Amino acid sequence: MALVNEHFLKLSDSYLFADIARKVNAFKVSHPQMRVISLGIGDVTQPLCPTVVDAMHKAVDEMASADTFHGYGPEHGYDFLREAIIKNDFAPRGIHLDPSEVFVNDGAKSDTGNIGEIVRWDNSIGVTDPIYPVYIDSNVMCGRAGVLENGRWSNVNYLPCTAENGFVPQIPDHRVDMIYLCYPNNPTGTVLSKAELKKWVKYALANDTLILYDAAYEAYIQDADIPHSIYEIRGAKQCAIEFRSYSKTAGFTGVRCGYTVIPKELTAVTLDGKQRVPLNHLWERRQSTKFNGTSYISQRAAAAIYTPEGKRQVRDTIAYYMQNAELLRESLTQMGFEVFGGRNAPYLWVKTPHGIDSWRFFEQMLYAVGVVCTPGVGFGPSGEGYVRLTAFGKREDCEEAMRRIGEWIRSTH
Amino acid sequence: MALVNEHFLKLSDSYLFADIARKVNAFKVSHPQMRVISLGIGDVTQPLCPTVVDAMHKAVDEMASADTFHGYGPEHGYDFLREAIIKNDFAPRGIHLDPSEVFVNDGAKSDTGNIGEIVRWDNSIGVTDPIYPVYIDSNVMCGRAGVLENGRWSNVNYLPCTAENGFVPQIPDHRVDMIYLCYPNNPTGTVLSKAELKKWVKYALANDTLILYDAAYEAYIQDADIPHSIYEIRGAKQCAIEFRSYSKTAGFTGVRCGYTVIPKELTAVTLDGKQRVPLNHLWERRQSTKFNGTSYISQRAAAAIYTPEGKRQVRDTIAYYMQNAELLRESLTQMGFEVFGGRNAPYLWVKTPHGIDSWRFFEQMLYAVGVVCTPGVGFGPSGEGYVRLTAFGKREDCEEAMRRIGEWIRSTH
Known part of the structure; x- marks a missing residue:
């Protein structure tokens, strides 16, 4: 009689990013008119470089x-x-x-x-x-x-x-x-x-x-x-x-x-x-x-x-993402967010406003402006009160996300 | 203090095919003039089909x-x-x-x-x-x-x-x-x-x-x-x-x-x-x-x-390998070997002559005619007394291997 590895039963039902994907899909179905911008999962958007x-x-x-x-x-x-x-x-x-x-x-x-x-x-x-x-x-x-x-x-x-x-x-x-x-x-x-x-x-x-x-x-x-x-x-x-x-x-x-x-x-x-x-x-x-x-x-x-060409092309793409990171960091700071990271890494770690919990802020931002972040608590207890944004988006999406979040923050906070 | 997973220490030092590769390399170094033909590891030799x-x-x-x-x-x-x-x-x-x-x-x-x-x-x-x-x-x-x-x-x-x-x-x-x-x-x-x-x-x-x-x-x-x-x-x-x-x-x-x-x-x-x-x-x-x-x-x-084209092309390559299998099976049978498999599978399972052990036969064949097989005992105790040959070689290599083995068998057994 094959016995199951019961350690698996201690795990949450699904992997963090699968959870987020499900919530985002639910939003998309109920808000088909809204173009969702994901600054959540750490996936890249720029193509492979020509040498590769x-x-x-x-x-x-x-x-x-x-x-x-x-x-x-x-x-x-x-x-x-x-x-x-x-x-x-x-x-x-x-x-x-x-x-x-x-x-x-x-x-x-x-x-x-x-x-x-x-x-x-x-x-x-x-x-x-x-x-x-x-x-x-x-x-x-x-x-x-x-x-x-x-x-x-x-x-x-x-x-x-x-x-x-x-x-x-x-x-x-x-x-x-x-x-x-x-x-x-x-x-x-x-x-x-x-x-x-x-x-x-x-x-x-x-x-x-x-x-x-x-x-x-x-x-x-x-x-x-x-x-x-x-x-x-x-x-x-x-x-x-x-x-x-x-x-x-x-x-x-x-x-x-x-x-x-x-x-x-x-x-x-x-x-x-x-x-x-x-x-x-x-x-x-x-x-x-x-x-x-x-x-x-x-x-x-x-x-x-x-x-040599590969190195140069890869460096250009990284520079592109790091410019995104700078754009996000400066915009969010101007809006009054407390922002960490993003100087030597493609991730920004942002304190949620008024100490609200990170899943709640994730949902608020998704439903208010269609922008996806990753709730900090998904990364562990000390992540509560933060969300993660990634710099891997396309430039125009980063700009549009900052425009939407800026309007939202001005109108509600 | 990090403790090692001691179950690993029960294993033989290396994986079967790594073992074989090492023995074959040693042979190649000492016999640089001999072109080794591998009918050992189950790797394919035909290219990817055009549709793929x-x-x-x-x-x-x-x-x-x-x-x-x-x-x-x-x-x-x-x-x-x-x-x-x-x-x-x-x-x-x-x-x-x-x-x-x-x-x-x-x-x-x-x-x-x-x-x-x-x-x-x-x-x-x-x-x-x-x-x-x-x-x-x-x-x-x-x-x-x-x-x-x-x-x-x-x-x-x-x-x-x-x-x-x-x-x-x-x-x-x-x-x-x-x-x-x-x-x-x-x-x-x-x-x-x-x-x-x-x-x-x-x-x-x-x-x-x-x-x-x-x-x-x-x-x-x-x-x-x-x-x-x-x-x-x-x-x-x-x-x-x-x-x-x-x-x-x-x-x-x-x-x-x-x-x-x-x-x-x-x-x-x-x-x-x-x-x-x-x-x-x-x-x-x-x-x-x-x-x-x-x-x-x-x-x-x-x-x-x-x-449809992919299916046809894949079928052609499989037919090629199965013709190899038939060639090997018939040749070895004619030489007096007892041969199993090779009719619905790309593998032939061959009884070693005179019941000699499978690693010994592997070495004999390698050193006599430069043809690599896989010793049956490497697959478990009931594999002793057998060797595995694969049909994945190039046609001309299969033919050449059969020619060499045939001469060897005629001259020594």
Whole structure:
């Protein structure tokens, strides 16, 4: 008699963004005349850059002839891509990696979701709060999060990031086994300075903590002193896994490619404390068993980003989104909103007016002006009283959204 | 202190095909003059068909313009593909499915590997033996397989399929929670008749067993009375998940697209026996949390297979491989080998001569004539004494391999 994994039954019925999509669809059905503008889900709107498009056409043509056809690739990705990654994303920052430390994947969501498989189900976890829901939900599914009590999971250490502490999470005063950090941060759009990140590496080394470092938004960093990779910090290779994604860097949300770095020197311990096991090898075993590599065409697309033209084109698109971010930030600030983030990240974190709760503000704004945001509480308890806006829209939609919200605020508040 | 998942330490150091690749590479280095022919790993060699190539170019062009760009798709796949699947793969066989019962993925390996997450870690499992290693290894990783004793896992029921029983697995005489069936079978290339498959559905319904039915090779079925889908059997929707793949159907091993069917009426039970939980919803939750859909381009490629030209072209390629299978079967039989499979499947299962063990025969053939097969024991204990050959090579390579093996056999046996 097949028994169900009952940990799944502890989860809310659906994933945050599925919830939002349902509410937006309900609104659209009842308000067919209103053009909805989404500044909610973090999906890009600009097309792939020409160099990437050319590379994909070329890869498709290769697949059309037996002589150049590519079947199964290496589960961990092609060397042409792994080498381009190391040469362009790490070497210039003084970080030396071996190709076998880079695992190409079909996007950061898969790997941030699955990485927990290689460590014990009962390790304690720490998360900055608010946080990307996948980190929590994937741990609930295997029982690692514990049980839900008053909106908090019993085996999860929440590290609040709010306006009050300048969105800098406090280092725990006790040992936590695994810590998720995402910088530039989703959802708050804030960053950690090198000095702050150093404290985390020091804590992790002292406590044998595994840091799961999500750097999916590093391409949006504008300030020179903000670290792009946790491996810029000495010692991080012994305590951190880093996740990267092309989704936001180069508009690959529909193309599906990213990568995960697991240094050879990174280990976790057996229960008896006697053996240190390299996690690189376990992840290699996991991937070669449960994954067959991402599309050859997607990997060729990713490699094209590292050509001189590719780099320039990708930079232009990021500049476009960051101009959106500036537009949103300035407009909302002028309207009287308290706005965080948006300087080194494509996300803005906005305090709801008069402290109303974030789902209520989401609904008010949707029904008043047809603009979709993401309720902050969807990212965790400390997200209550905030909403997230993304800079990934088209310029004219950002402008129109600001015009609508401006009129609404003037007329009602 | 992060603790490692010690179940991983029970696994052999590497995945079967990684092992083989290493041995083949060692041979190539020491025998640079010998052109190695691989009839080992089940990768295709024929290019994508023209209709698929056209569809991919069109999809790439869509990604080049903001008006037609596709970002995040639905995690479970686009409706254009789900609907084409239902209309073409199931409706003509009298099977009625709803699009929400079809989960498009990046290939069957991911889903057959991950599906175990939605059921309890300690369900007992049953596998036909020999078997595709992913079924076992993915269960070892979460502890479900138990411990290894004399080459067998303690919580796994092995159902031998050998020449002695005509490769028809015997229905267990006791309750097993989950059973993996793969038909047409990898590695033996044998099939189950409708009458045999009916017995399994009957057993599953009587014992509340979950059948994990891998039909990745259904496109190779030639005989009219062999079921293509387990849902051709009445009652199967209440007890079976079916996995399909375009990898072998249409040469998508480098493109990455497949799908999994989980009917709405399929349930598993809570430990207290009081609640029946629909598995479709749990898998939807799993996928929306840990997966972001497969590439838009790959999904458009898959949809093109269902056009009239696409169907014709795919059928031609399958016919090509099945002619290879016939060539291999006839040649090997003439040489005196005992050969199974290869009539409704792209795999041939060949008894090693004089009962020598399968790794030894693998090495002998590699070093004598530079032809790679897969040692049967790599698929499980009942695979000892056999090797697997695949029909996915180029015609001239199949011919050359048969010429070399023929000479070798004549000269040595």
